[in-house]
Amino acid sequence: MATKVLVLGGGSGGLVAANKVKKLLGREVEVTLVDKNAYHEFMPAYPWVAFGMREPEQVRRPLGNLAKRGIEYLQATVEALDPANNKVKTSAGELSYDYLVVSLGAEALPVPAKDSYAPWSLEGALRLREALKNFKGGRVVVGVSGPYYPCPPAPYEVAGQVEFALKVKGVREKSTVDVFHLNPLPLAGMGPVISGKVMEILRSKGIAFHGEFEPVAFEGGKVKAKDGRELPYDLLILTPPFAPNRVVRESPLAGPQGFPEVHKGTFRSPKFPNVFVIGDTVNPSLMLPPAGVVAHFQGEYVAGVIASDLKGAYIGEPFNPVAMCIMDFGDNALLPQCSFERLLAGTGMPSCGVMAVGKWVRVTKMLFEGFWFATLIE
Numbered sequence: 492m493a494t495k496v497l498v499l500g501g502g503s504g505g506l507v508a509a510n511k512v513k514k515l516l517g518r519e520v521e522v523t524l525v526d527k528n529a530y531h532e533f534m535p536a537y538p539w540v541a542f543g544m545r546e547p548e549q550v551r552r553p554l555g556n557l558a559k560r561g562i563e564y565l566q567a568t569v570e571a572l573d574p575a576n577n578k579v580k581t582s583a584g585e586l587s588y589d590y591l592v593v594s595l596g597a598e599a600l601p602v603p604a605k606d607s608y609a610p611w612s613l614e615g616a617l618r619l620r621e622a623l624k625n626f627k628g629g630r631v632v633v634g635v636s637g638p639y640y641p642c643p644p645a646p647y648e649v650a651g652q653v654e655f656a657l658k659v660k661g662v663r664e665k666s667t668v669d670v671f672h673l674n675p676l677p678l679a680g681m682g683p684v685i686s687g688k689v690m691e692i693l694r695s696k697g698i699a700f701h702g703e704f705e706p707v708a709f710e711g712g713k714v715k716a717k718d719g720r721e722l723p724y725d726l727l728i729l730t731p732p733f734a735p736n737r738v739v740r741e742s743p744l745a746g747p748q749g750f751p752e753v754h755k756g757t758f759r760s761p762k763f764p765n766v767f768v769i770g771d772t773v774n775p776s777l778m779l780p781p782a783g784v785v786a787h788f789q790g791e792y793v794a795g796v797i798a799s800d801l802k803g804a805y806i807g808e809p810f811n812p813v814a815m816c817i818m819d820f821g822d823n824a825l826l827p828q829c830s831f832e833r834l835l836a837g838t839g840m841p842s843c844g845v846m847a848v849g850k851w852v853r854v855t856k857m858l859f860e861g862f863w864f865a866t867l868i869e
């Protein structure tokens with residue numbers, strides 16, 4: 492009888508894991524992917540939707556397409572995990588499995604500023620597009636409401652893209668763009684080379700950066716920081732606060748901070764060895780960034796570990812603790828690359844460098860979007 496592999500979440504990590512495990516094991520496995528959403532969405536393109544470069548249909552594909560790859564897709568909400576009994580409770584009934592891969596992402600909590608916008612979801616991107624349509628120029632502020640949000644570089648990309656959009660609209664001269672963050676410098680965790688390059692691009696676009704800015708109140712059209720600084724705004728773009736997915740937080744997999752406990756090198760649960768947790772649900776607790784590229788490599792890796800369990804030999808990919816992120820600033824782009832090897836081992840900072848910079852780098856992000864859909868869900 493085929494081994495049942497259940498994948499929870501059809502985002503970056505889940506989509507890769509489901510494809511890879513099916514590719515490695517063929518008929519030896521029955522792969523089912525569960526997601527509440529009918530579509531896989533390519534989240535790096537949300538800002539492009541906000542700035543009018545893409546329509547929603549262009550940045551998502553029906554998860555039902557997975558049938559062509561021999562993967563069963565079930566549209567259902569995951570309600571509870573019961574790893575002691577190899578069961579998952581969903582809105583479509585109870586499911587059982589031999590192996591479970593959990594990639595349910597991070598969960599957005601209510602935003603502290605009701606008048607803010609966030610292209611951190613497709614709906615959020617469309618709301619921001621509507622606001623920009625009516626924007627006649629003024630003070631734009633982009634910032635974070637907490638330290639944990641998908642894609643650490645995205646606020647800087649959004650600031651760059653909004654600045655470019657204002658130029659195109661012809662209202663740049665009457666506008667200011669400011670970015671605030673809890674960190675002292677942009678992407679401080681990636682080291683001085685990356686921070687320096689991002690600062691250089693922001694400066695060249697006339698965007699002011701405010702570091703160590705911890706927002707404590709959003710009142711009267713101003714963001715107020717703990718140390719008394721204030722940033723007035725006419726348009727506020729703010730990351731919502733995020734937490735590890737509720738289903739995982741409330742399950743026997745969760746550790747004291749709400750993040751699931753997994754082995755750092757294999758992403759396997761120490762208590763339930765047939766369960767793996769990958770992606771944004773777990774990465775901040777492993778000192779890995781909540782980024783699609785990391786979830787992607789984890790998905791490939793855990794598929795290999797499952798294949799190895801079943802075949803009795805290691806036949807997968809080694810986990811690649813590397814992240815490359817194409818940062819699109821609208822009229823400029825940067826491709827930083829980081830290895831998190833030392834961070835995972837607890838021996839030091841990530842080692843990062845700039846692979847490319849320039850307008851043309853934007854094109855590589857668009858090419859990657861096409862490659863992503865073509866290889867995983869078309």
Ligand SMILES: Cc1cc2nc3c(=O)[nH]c(=O)nc-3n(C[C@H](O)[C@H](O)[C@H](O)COP(=O)(O)OP(=O)(O)OC[C@H]3O[C@@H](n4cnc5c(N)ncnc54)[C@H](O)[C@@H]3O)c2cc1C
Pocket residue numbers: 499500501502503504505525526527528531533534535536537538567568569570594595596597610611612641642645736738769770771772781782783784785786815816817
């Ligand atoms: C604006 C923006 C730009 C980004 N740009 C980049 C980039 O350039 N490069 C990069 O590497 N990363 C980028 N990211 C981050 C990247 O998209 C995420 O880190 C990645 O998608 C995380 O993958 P995941 O599988 O952990 O979770 P997700 O991709 O979030 O997938 C989780 C899935 O689980 C489903 N789900 C959640 N709860 C339930 C439930 N209870 N029942 C059923 N289904 C459920 C969701 O519908 C979703 O499909 C960006 C993110 C954003 C928001």
